[in-house]
Amino acid sequence: MTFRQTVEALAEHFRLAVAQKDGAACASIYSDNAIKVNPGGQVVEGRDAIGFSFQELFDTGEFIVTGIDVRDCRCDGGIGFAMLRMNTIEQPFYVMLGLERNGRGDWSIAQEVIGG
Incomplete structure (x- = not known):
């Protein structure tokens, strides 16, 4: 699977988890110590807190x-980035992801910054 296909699969997993309103499923694609910065600048640290x-x-x-x-x-190597456009019923916004690969070769989101 290419890196792009991996990012697309992570995005689809997230979209389905949002449709099910399942915070834990959304967070499952983040690394244990991930950092997420929300549009207002609020920082959320760690997979559990993100969920x-x-x-x-x-x-x-x-x-x-x-x-x-x-x-x-x-x-x-073991690091990557992705720029996503998140389409919602209100308005689209952009998300910048920093990704990391673990020892098993699986990718997860290590950093996320949400913009307008």
Whole structure:
């Protein structure tokens, strides 16, 4: 599987988890010590906290992802990045991901910054 196909598979996993309003499933594609920066600058650290923040979003508001476009992605060895366009029922926004590969060869999100 190419790196782009891997990023697309991670994006599809996330889209389906959002559709099911499952914070833990959303967080499962993040590394244990991942860092996520939300649009207002709020920093969320760690897979468990990221899952909780997604679940809180699902429980208190409506977040519907209609599609995710991989705009660019590249990797070198065990690190990679991806620029995604997240399409929602409200308005699209961009997400920059830093990814890392573990010893088994699996990729996960290590850093995420959400922009407008």
